[in-house]
Structure formats: structure tokens, C-alpha cells
Amino acid sequence: MGKFIIKTAKDGQHYFNLKANNGQTILSSEMYTTKSACNNGIDSVKKNAPDENRYEKLVAKNGQHYFNLKASNGQVIGTSEMYESSSGRDNGIDSVIENAPTATVEEE
Structure with missing residues (x-):
């Protein structure tokens, strides 16, 4: 089973990583000013993750592939690794x- 790890950056902002069973990070969030907002982001990921239409498949300038998970309002709520x-x-x-x-x- 996967897990969300909430971390606090040096500037006091909060963010999360979603890790797979093997410990590999599969999704990372933006920075949030409060822990409550970070938890709301996690709730949004849980809600939107099952919908394949919420994923935006992209290619970086260096040719590597990645994706964004978007909420129903179009806001990016998580970005993958490359x-x-x-x-x-x-x-x-x-x-x-x-x-x-x-x-x-x-x-953490």
C-alpha cells in the first residue's frame, strides 16, 4: 500500500510525496503555506487519482516523460518524477x- 509523506521545507511551507509500495516517489505536490492546506491537497489527490481523465501526459524539453494530476478545476495537484x-x-x-x-x- 502506498503512503503520503508530509514534509516541512526550510522556509516552513509544507509539501507531500506519494510513495509506492517499493518506496519510490511517484507524485509530488506544490508547496503549501499551512499543513491544513497540504492535507486538503492529499484529499484532492485521493479523490481525483482514480479518474484517468485527470492526468496530463507531458514531455520535457530534454525528452523525458512526466505527468501532472489535475483537480476538477484544472489546478495541478501533483507532478510525477521524470x-x-x-x-x-x-x-x-x-x-x-x-x-x-x-x-x-x-x-516526516
């Missing part, structure tokens, strides 16, 4: 779909 191939990216999306809805939340 992948060498589109199939790797698609596997990452599948992992978010599988792990996010039931992931536990931990603070």
Missing part, C-alpha cells in the same frame, strides 16, 4: 491510480 519512456510514465500513472486512494498519511 521517466525515460512514455511507457514508464504510463506505469507511473497506473501506480498513482492504484496507490493514492487508500494511501496512509505520515509526517
Whole structure:
């Protein structure tokens, strides 16, 4: 089962990473000014992750593949790591779909 890890940046802002069963980070959030807002972001990921239409598949300038998970209002709520191939990216999306809805939340 996956898990969300909430962290606090040096400037006091909060962010989360979604990690798969193997410990690999599969989705990272933006910075939030409060822990409450960070938790709302996690709730949004859990809600939107199962909907394949919420994923925006992208290619970086260096040719690597990645994706954004968007909320119903179009706001990006998570960004993936970089992948060498589109199939790797698609596997990452599948992992978010599988792990996010039931992931536990931990603070680091």
C-alpha cells in the first residue's frame, strides 16, 4: 500500500510525496503555506487519482516523460518524477491510480 509523506521545507511551507509500495516517489505536490492546506491537497489527490481523465501526459524539453494530476478545476495537484519512456510514465500513472486512494498519511 502506498503512503503520503508530509514534509516541512526550510522556509516552513509544507509539501507531500506519494510513495509506492517499493518506496519510490511517484507524485509530488506544490508547496503549501499551512499543513491544513497540504492535507486538503492529499484529499484532492485521493479523490481525483482514480479518474484517468485527470492526468496530463507531458514531455520535457530534454525528452523525458512526466505527468501532472489535475483537480476538477484544472489546478495541478501533483507532478510525477521524470521517466525515460512514455511507457514508464504510463506505469507511473497506473501506480498513482492504484496507490493514492487508500494511501496512509505520515509526517516526516
